[in-house]
Amino acid sequence: MTTITIDAAGIHYTPLNKQIRQAVRDGASEIILKNVMGQRFIGDGLIGNVKITIHGVPGGDLGMFMKGPTIEVFGNADHAPGNTMDEGTIIIHGASGDATAHSMRGGKVFIRDDIGYRGGIHMKQYQDKRPVLIIGGTAKAFLGEYMAGGLVIMFRIQDEEPYAEMGLASGIHGGEIFIRGAVEEWTLGIGSSARPATSEDIDRIKSFISEFSQYYGIDPVKLMNSSYTRIAPVSARPFAGKYTWE
Amino acid sequence: MIIGSRPTKFQVVIDKNQCMLCGRCVDNCSYGVFRMEPEGIITNTRNCVACHRCISQCPRDAITIMERPCDYRSHPVWTAQVKENIFKQAESGKILLGGMGNAQQYPILFDHLVLDACQVTNPSIDPLREPMELRTYIGKKPRQLEFIQKSDSDISLVTELVPNLKLETPIMIGHMSYGAISLNAHKAMAKAVSDIGTFMGTGEGGLHEALYPYQEHMIVQVASGRFGVDVNYLERGAAIEIKIGQGAKPGIGGHLPGEKVCADVSCTRMIPEGSDAISPAPHHDIYSIEDLKQLVISLKEATEWKKPVFVKIAAVHNVAAIAAGIARSGADAVVIDGFRGGTGAAPSVFRDHVGIPIEAAVAAVDTKLRRQGIRNEVSIIASGGIRQSADVAKAICLGADAVYIGTAALVAMGCRVCGTCYRGLCTWGIATQRPDLVARLDPEEASHNVKNLIDAWTLELAELMGAAGINSIESLRGNRDRLRGYMLDQSMLDVLDVKAIGA
Numbered sequence: 001m002t003t004i005t006i007d008a009a010g011i012h013y014t015p016l017n018k019q020i021r022q023a024v025r026d027g028a029s030e031i032i033l034k035n036v037m038g039q040r041f042i043g044d045g046l047i048g049n050v051k052i053t054i055h056g057v058p059g060g061d062l063g064m065f066m067k068g069p070t071i072e073v074f075g076n077a078d079h080a081p082g083n084t085m086d087e088g089t090i091i092i093h094g095a096s097g098d099a100t101a102h103s104m105r106g107g108k109v110f111i112r113d114d115i116g117y118r119g120g121i122h123m124k125q126y127q128d129k130r131p132v133l134i135i136g137g138t139a140k141a142f143l144g145e146y147m148a149g150g151l152v153i154m155f156r157i158q159d160e161e162p163y164a165e166m167g168l169a170s171g172i173h174g175g176e177i178f179i180r181g182a183v184e185e186w187t188l189g190i191g192s193s194a195r196p197a198t199s200e201d202i203d204r205i206k207s208f209i210s211e212f213s214q215y216y217g218i219d220p221v222k223l224m225n226s227s228y229t230r231i232a233p234v235s236a237r238p239f240a241g242k243y244t245w246e
Numbered sequence: 247m248i249i250g251s252r253p254t255k256f257q258v259v260i261d262k263n264q265c266m267l268c269g270r271c272v273d274n275c276s277y278g279v280f281r282m283e284p285e286g287i288i289t290n291t292r293n294c295v296a297c298h299r300c301i302s303q304c305p306r307d308a309i310t311i312m313e314r315p316c317d318y319r320s321h322p323v324w325t326a327q328v329k330e331n332i333f334k335q336a337e338s339g340k341i342l343l344g345g346m347g348n349a350q351q352y353p354i355l356f357d358h359l360v361l362d363a364c365q366v367t368n369p370s371i372d373p374l375r376e377p378m379e380l381r382t383y384i385g386k387k388p389r390q391l392e393f394i395q396k397s398d399s400d401i402s403l404v405t406e407l408v409p410n411l412k413l414e415t416p417i418m419i420g421h422m423s424y425g426a427i428s429l430n431a432h433k434a435m436a437k438a439v440s441d442i443g444t445f446m447g448t449g450e451g452g453l454h455e456a457l458y459p460y461q462e463h464m465i466v467q468v469a470s471g472r473f474g475v476d477v478n479y480l481e482r483g484a485a486i487e488i489k490i491g492q493g494a495k496p497g498i499g500g501h502l503p504g505e506k507v508c509a510d511v512s513c514t515r516m517i518p519e520g521s522d523a524i525s526p527a528p529h530h531d532i533y534s535i536e537d538l539k540q541l542v543i544s545l546k547e548a549t550e551w552k553k554p555v556f557v558k559i560a561a562v563h564n565v566a567a568i569a570a571g572i573a574r575s576g577a578d579a580v581v582i583d584g585f586r587g588g589t590g591a592a593p594s595v596f597r598d599h600v601g602i603p604i605e606a607a608v609a610a611v612d613t614k615l616r617r618q619g620i621r622n623e624v625s626i627i628a629s630g631g632i633r634q635s636a637d638v639a640k641a642i643c644l645g646a647d648a649v650y651i652g653t654a655a656l657v658a659m660g661c662r663v664c665g666t667c668y669r670g671l672c673t674w675g676i677a678t679q680r681p682d683l684v685a686r687l688d689p690e691e692a693s694h695n696v697k698n699l700i701d702a703w704t705l706e707l708a709e710l711m712g713a714a715g716i717n718s719i720e721s722l723r724g725n726r727d728r729l730r731g732y733m734l735d736q737s738m739l740d741v742l743d744v745k746a747i748g749a
Binding site: 013018060065067086125240 | 550
């Protein structure tokens with residue numbers, strides 16, 4: 001267990017990422033970043049099993065292309081944390097911006113509070129790579145749009161009325177979304193369908209409910225016993241019927 | 247049945263006197279035109295797409311293919327194509343898709359530009375005797391160089407140089423994805439560019455393991471679907487290209503149909519077999535020029551600032567202003583794809599009606615960047631409808647650093663531009679994933695053809711430069727004075743910044 005602490009105050013993201021990479025090369029198992037203030041691209045393209053703890057607010061594209069590390073943020077995150085991420089875990093003790101988990105390919109992203117627009121857009125899965133996005137709060141429009149694979153779970157812990165944001169899962173052709181409670185019918189985008197989650201469905205997401213509750217010190221009982229809506233694609237070929245050949 | 251049968255597009259005729267019933271046409275046609283019957287070879291001519299595979303394999307020249315032997319009543323407005331499109335849409339209510347590039351009869355600007363040569367007052371250069379410098383560097387060039395004089399009176403460079411790609415000829419092969427075309431086609435082109443010392447693009451299909459030996463000559467693409475993109479892929483490429491748009495279909499995304507996603511394609515794209523590969527119209531993490539900068543920098547951070555990053559856009563009306571934004575995004579090159587650029591499949595309405603030609607786009611971009619004093623910040627790569635070495639020379643005179651070819655490289659491997667790529671039945675083994683068809687394309691042999699083509703164009707470029715008294719490609723770049731416009735109106739000459747012939 002080698003822990004390295006970096007004071008990020010006033011450091012530009014490029015030298016900061018260089019220091020992080022160097023620490024990983026030097027065999028650090030944990031890196032603590034203090035005074036992070038909007039530095040983008042932290043952990044971008046980083047490979048390894050290191051744990052990075054961030055105190056402050058990281059900038060956009062946190063953990064982009066990342067393969068393996070765990071990043072825990074004590075603060076909010078900006079635009080697109082987990083963008084095109086490959087493996088690893090991001091845990092955010094706060095909210096995050098638009099395009100959270102954009103095009104994510106594997107690993108897990110946990111957000112305690114709300115996320116912005118286009119969350120989980122174009123997530124995709126392949127063989128054992130199945131990305132998971134878990135949102136404690138709620139999401140703005142276009143959640144899971146163009147989703148090609150993976151799993152999104154949204155608890156809406158503070159909300160009990162039906163989810164009502166437009167373009168939910170429009171163009172979805174793989175993967176599934178679980179939203180605690182009901183979903184307004186009109187929110188569903190082209191190519192998606194919704195039904196109440198069955199007990200078998202809930203069994204499949206229980207481990208993620210436990211993991212989420214554990215990270216944020218929440219009692220999982222309420223989340224385990226809630227009803228969920230499951231949103232999934234109508235077809236793996238949403239555009240097959242749109243075209244004719246010249 | 248209201249509309250009924252249409253006249254056949256092609257008629258296949260077999261000369262029975264020549265035919266020796268060898269059956270090669272039957273074996274070679276994947277569209278089901280020929281069948282062997284006791285009375286001879288029978289044709290189902292309606293299935294023909296005029297790919298000419300049968301003609302190429304017939305040992306007796308017994309096959310003739312005629313285009314529209316029975317045509318519609320001629321009309322300058324209501325052409326056969328217009329009527330047939332209406333028939334299809336009246337029957338289906340759907341968007342029309344077509345293959346290959348722009349099929350409208352727009353004037354080709356390259357064919358209205360002529361090159362210069364020396365006579366008497368300055369001598370031409372003989373490329374046989376004098377070295378001709380065609381080596382091209384793609385990437386940012388420093389605005390100025392700073393040196394320091396060391397104590398031992400030696401001088402060393404202080405300015406930090408950023409990575410550039412070194413091309414032995416200003417001709418590269420553009421991005422055609424594995425999936426749209428076959429692995430053998432990719433292997434052939436990859437081997438050719440490696441042998442020549444130039445580069446090719448992977449397209450948005452990931453990088454197949456079989457291409458790893460050529461990775462130092464591959465530009466990996468990051469498009470809106472992010473297929474096949476991980477750190478390993480980014481690390482392997484010589485450069486990274488962000489695809490924003492494509493000349494054949496500006497403004498819209500792409501759909502690789504599920505039937506083309508076989509086990510191998512699924513593996514390089516990293517998506518399940520048989521599922522549609524959908525690339526959204528925009529990158530959903532880029533909604534502004536500031537967001538583009540963020541993606542450019544994120545790719546540089548991910549690869550520790552070791553790779554040039556290109557941004558490819560379709561040539562559209564405001565291409566110059568857009569390119570000026572890209573030049574400020576940190577990108578190392580801007581690729582401009584004109585409206586004659588090819589594609590496996592695009593909605594015909596986009597292919598034929600959206601975007602502008604590469605000639606005007608390159609001229610406008612080069613002019614804008616020079617006027618803003620940022621031409622050194624990005625290289626310009628021209629793409630879309632480059633058919634011959636003269637087009638390369640003219641594109642460079644208009645301001646390009648290098649060109650991407652696409653269709654020309656496929657034609658070098660046998661493609662007859664039948665425009666039926668989207669069927670996945672390419673008899674030449676190029677635009678197909680069917681193993682028996684792919685096996686027809688020998689990567690070794692095909693790589694020789696592609697290399698020969700680029701070598702021949704390179705020789706011609708050297709000859710053209712020598713004739714113009716120019717011994718370095720840098721002196722040709724943006725050299726509008728060595729072009730003249732032939733039958734172009736004044737407004738077009740102004741855009742191209744070229745004088746008229748005789749002026």
